[in-house]
Amino acid sequence: MKLKIFLLILSATLVGSGIWLKFQERKEILAAVEAIKRQWMPDFDLNTVSELLIKTNRESLLIKKDADTWFIQGETPQRADLAAIGQLVQRLKSLKPTEEVTAGPSQFAGFELLEPDGVAQGAGTLVELRDKDSRRIAAIIVGKQSFARPDPQSPFPPSPNGRFIVPAGSSGPVGVVAEGFDSISPKVEAWLERRETP
Secondary structure, X not given: OHXXXXXXXXXXXXXXXXXXXXXXXXXXHHHHHHHXXXXXXXXXXXXXXXXXXXXXXXXXXEEEEEOOEEEEOOOOOEEEOHHHHHHHHHHHHOOOOOEEEOOOHHHHHHHOOEOOOOOOOOEOEEEEEEOOOOOEEEEEEEEEEEEOOOOOOOOOOOOEEEEEEEEOOOOOOEEEEOOOOOOOOOOHHHXXXXXXXX
């Protein structure tokens, strides 16, 4: 009789464990599907982009389109690199992080993802696309470097695997983008037109 009760309890435990594992697996699958479906940038027409603002707590750079030419704004406007701007705008339109991190606004400073306001500690780099009337079309904050998970077998520190990003005004999650945002800079030299030397 005791053996029957023991076997019954064991069966119930195994069934319960199986159901719990299936539930966890389903939760993970649903989370992965949700991450794939999540839209990180609003849908926008590439042709409506007429301004690009790159801003940190210390520096700010505005690039404007005039007809088909982009100019870096300043005392003397300089021609900007059309290919570099086009590449950045396209990346933002199709932005899809390689990884997501569950984090809210109270944790953004740790990722250097606060919007730059000139004083905030933990501010990142704002990259903002605007229309011809200087209205925001889409914007992200690019934060500090992300690193791969450490390998306990390796004596070497983990290598960088991208940058943390979050859409401006978002409450999370935080994304990791593997490439394309490492060289984002508000420095004029980074955006000057590349002229081929004869």
